[in-house]
Amino acid sequence: MTDNHPSIQAPDAIAMLRLSAIGDVCHTVPVLRALQDRWPETAITWVIGRLEASLVGDIDGVEFISFDKKAGLGAYRALRHSLARRRFDALLHMQVALRASAASLLIPAHRRIGFDRERARDYQWLFTRERIPPAPRAHVMDGLLAFAAELDADISRPRWDIPVPDTDEAFARRHIPEGRPTLLISPCSSQRARNFRDWRAERYARVIEHAAREHGMATLITGGPTERERAMAAAIEEEAECPVTSLVGETSLKQLFALIRRATAVLCPDSGPAHMGTAAGTPVIGLYASSNPDRTGPYFSRQWCVNRYPEALLAETGKTVEEVRWGTRVRNPEVMDRIEVEDVVEKLDGVVSGEW
Structure with a gap:
């Protein structure tokens, strides 16, 4: 951030650039709402990913421009066409990725605001003129x-x-x-290289049995249409000694969000549904061992997260959370085994008892 940026006047138009992912788009909605509350007459345009727009793209009073990364250069041509002869008072460049920074060049703006130098990875700092204040160990x-x-x-x-x-x-x-009363489980995180966040099917099954026996809860399993997610749901159903309903591959993002709003609690690893739960006002029992919930956990449910990250980090690197770069992940295929069924059951019992 510059030391002496211009005094704030009501902007005519603001552009927001945050393309993905689902969780981060959920984090961005409060930014939009804060701007709407502060500047109700200001026109706001949000350049957003195509899939992500299906969740939030019907918010009133906002122009959403969908950017389909699968379209390659066509996505940039479409964005340039959509913004031809447009100019904004401010661009909030909220994504550190070269793809997003390239798109930012097509958004003319007087003020171009990005992350501070420490967080402006992938050369984002080259594409902005102002920076938000440093916050070395902040939640996303x-x-x-x-x-x-x-x-x-x-x-x-x-x-x-x-x-x-x-x-x-x-x-x-x-x-x-x-x-x-319903427990909604989204068992799989996104598929990325060396991204070890999935818990074992048999452990989910033991939690489901406890939820049914002790709390009379039904269980829904949700997820995308991939073979990996279908296989996980099938394994949980086979292991569980009580009825389970799988909706894996059968919901849109809006339908999933509606289900999360009605659920008693959400159980999942570090993934988009955790943050959809926060947006919906539903308690989230987050499973964290490979990543730090203080950075990426469900914002209002961090007290319900099972946090085995500090011990996993120490075992893997010999260092504490305070000694490593913020956002360091544990890249061990067995890291989630540190989370025991009893850990999760304890959190579920707390949510159901009304401590939420």
């Missing part, structure tokens, strides 16, 4: 909210208010009727 969402603060918005009370169409609410109601 706090880092994004700092962009709204740069435009004089109040970030003290994050809100989401993501719309849910009646048809999607009806879908969720069919699967989670009023009054039925």
Whole structure:
């Protein structure tokens, strides 16, 4: 951030650039809401990923421009066409990726605000003129909210208010009727190289059995249409000695969000549904061993996270959380085995007892 940036006046137009992923887009919605609350007459344009737009792209009063990374150069041509002869008072460049920075060049803006130098990886600092203040060990969402603060918005009370169409609410109601306590499990994280976040199917099954026996809870398993996610759901169903309903590959993002809103609790590793749970106001029991929940955990549910990251990090690197770069991950295929069934059951019991 510059030491003496211009005094804030009501902007005519603001552009936000955050393409992906689902969790980070959920973190970005409170930025949008803070700007709307502070500058209700300002036109806001959000350049966003195609899939991510299916979750939040119907928020009123915002222009969403979908950027389809699978379209290659065509995505940039489409963005340039959409923004021809446009100019913004400020661009909030909130994604550290060369793809996003290349897209930022097509967004004309008087102020170009990016991350501080420490967080401006992939040369993002070359594409901006102002920077948010450094925050060496902040949660990801706090880092994004700092962009709204740069435009004089109040970030003290994050809100989401993501719309849910009646048809999607009806879908969720069919699967989670009023009054039925339900545990929603999204067992798989995104598929990335050396990204070891998935827990064992048999351990999910033991939690499901406890939820049914002790709390009378039904269980829904959700996920995408990949073979890996279908196989995980099938393994959990086979292991569990009580009924389980799988909706893997059968929901849109809106339908998933509607289900999460109606669920008693969400159980998942570090993944998009954890942050959808936060946006929906549903307690999230997060499973964290390879990544740090203080950085990427469900924002309002970190007390419900099972956190084995410090011990896993120490075993893998010989260093404490304070001694490594913020965001360091544990790249051990067996790291999630540090989370025991009893750890998760204890958190579930706390949520159900009303401590939330």
